[in-house]
Amino acid sequence: xxxxxxxxxxxxxxxxxxxxxxxxxxxxxxxxxxxxxxxxxxxxxxxxxxxxxxxxxxxxxxxxxxxxxxxxxxxxxxxxxxxxxxxxxxxxxxxxxxxxxxxxxxxxxxxxxxxxxxxxxxxxxxxxxxxxxxxxxxxxxxxxxxxxxxxxxxxxxxxxxxxxxxxxxxxxxxxxxxxxxxxxxx
Numbered sequence: 001x002x003x004x005x006x007x008x009x010x011x012x013x014x015x016x017x018x019x020x021x022x023x024x025x026x027x028x029x030x031x032x033x034x035x036x037x038x039x040x041x042x043x044x045x046x047x048x049x050x051x052x053x054x055x056x057x058x059x060x061x062x063x064x065x066x067x068x069x070x071x072x073x074x075x076x077x078x079x080x081x082x083x084x085x086x087x088x089x090x091x092x093x094x095x096x097x098x099x100x101x102x103x104x105x106x107x108x109x110x111x112x113x114x115x116x117x118x119x120x121x122x123x124x125x126x127x128x129x130x131x132x133x134x135x136x137x138x139x140x141x142x143x144x145x146x147x148x149x150x151x152x153x154x155x156x157x158x159x160x161x162x163x164x165x166x167x168x169x170x171x172x173x174x175x176x177x178x179x180x181x182x183x184x185x186x
Contacts, residue, residue: 001168002178004032004124004158005185006066012186015048021186022052029059030185031178034081034103036066049075062101069096079103081124084111090119103158107138109149116155124180125149127161128171132183143174150175 005025012018022033035049049065053075057063062078065071069092072080079101082089089102096102104115106123115123130140140162150157156177163171163181171179 001172002031002156002158003185004034004178004180005030006034006036006160006180006182008182008186009037009048011182018186019051019055023055025185026055026057026059026061030061032062032064032101032103032180034064034066034180035077036081036182038066042068042071046071046075049077053077064101064103072100079121081105082120084115088118089115089121093119105160106149107141109145109152112149112153112155112157116153120155122156122158122177123149123153124158124160125176126159126180128159129162129164129167131161132164132181143170146171146176147174150177 007018009015009018012021037045064079064081065077066081067083069080081103084105092102101121103122103124104120106112106115106125112123112125127138127140128146146159158178158180159171159176160180163179163184168179
């Protein structure tokens with residue numbers, strides 16, 4: 001099961017605490033780390049990403065920046081995670097290096113199909129269950145919808161929203177490539 005950690009420094013208790021959590025998750029070998037600190041300025045986000053990139057990463061976790069391709073490229077990150085209404089991944093392909101990952105947030109099967117058609121490397125779909133850390137994230141889609149999305153998509157789909165140790169195997173059983181979240185990793 002692939003693991004996709006999405007950061008939230010406020011939920012973690014501040015930047016220093018967040019960096020300690022990230023250090024532990026990198027040592028454990030999580031697969032993807034999305035730096036999702038939307039309220040930081042470009043300079044602040046760049047500084048945080050640089051601090052994260054300076055941490056030991058012996059397992060080769062891919063570091064992605066949420067919504068900021070410019071910062072991901074400037075800092076040498078492995079990719080970017082885009083909101084569903086962002087620029088199409090196919091447009092970004094001409095300016096990003098080979099192997100640069102592009103993920104897209106999706107909340108419907110149609111959005112997953114669009115991300116797939118537009119050249120995303122993966123989709124993050126949800127919320128599958130009622131979200132733990134983001135209560136206003138929308139109605140839970142459920143495992144049946146996740147299974148349909150995973151069956152019809154040709155790209156990997158990560159389950160997001162209300163993911164716990166107990167229900168993560170159910171998401172994998174429904175066809176998800178992995179699990180994504182904040183609370184499960186923080």
